Amino acid sequence: MPTRTLRSVMAAVLGAAAAVLILLVGLRWQPLAALDRNVATGLHTMALEHPGLTRAHRILSDWVWDPWTFRLLVAAVVLRLLWLRERAAGWWLAGTVLAGSAVQQGLKAALDRERPRWRQPVDSAEYAAMPSGHAMTAALVCVVLLWLWRERGGPGGDGGRRCAVVVACVSVPGVAFTRVWLGVHWLTDTVVGVLLGAALGLASAAVWAALRTAGQLPAPPVRFR
16 A cells, blocks of 8 residues: 555544544543543542652643644744755645644634543643643644654654654653643543544645645655755
8 A cells, every 4th residue: 555545544544533532522422431530530649649740740741742842843844944945845844733733723612621620630721621732733743743754854864763753652642641640631632632633644744745746746855954
């Protein structure tokens, strides 16, 4: 199966999985609702019992894996691409991330899911819960940057790419876990965020490849450094 087709199929599967989860949450399916409650209650209890770990999770959530951290990383890559006169790729990357933010905010407004409420909260967050903006942004940015790295190459060669994959594989579930640990999201909020972010990233890469095959976009340079 061609890479472009595989990306399209994976994007469709992940998007469908997210849609099913959203539907089940909307229907208040009891097994899923019970899982959300049990996971949230268990992690909140641990967060209260381990304040040091909770502070570490807040640092990770508010600084290391904050959506603006990922957006600044994307901005730096976009500027680098524009500097190298790779304008099409730069604007495509920026547009993909902006589209992801629009989808995220639109779904939050449409679903309007209430966040967990606690007598002793360890953190706070505003606006609707689903999908998790932290988790969705992390997944989307990691997918599109790894795609760009694969297509254009990057510093460090294969070793650098493997390190980037490891960082992405730690960051995406890591940020999802911190949001539930801090009691500001249900488990399903973060899972839907990850699924949607990855689906949008893969769909963007597939559309780019289709347009390039059709001759509507320039071929990639030999290497991107």
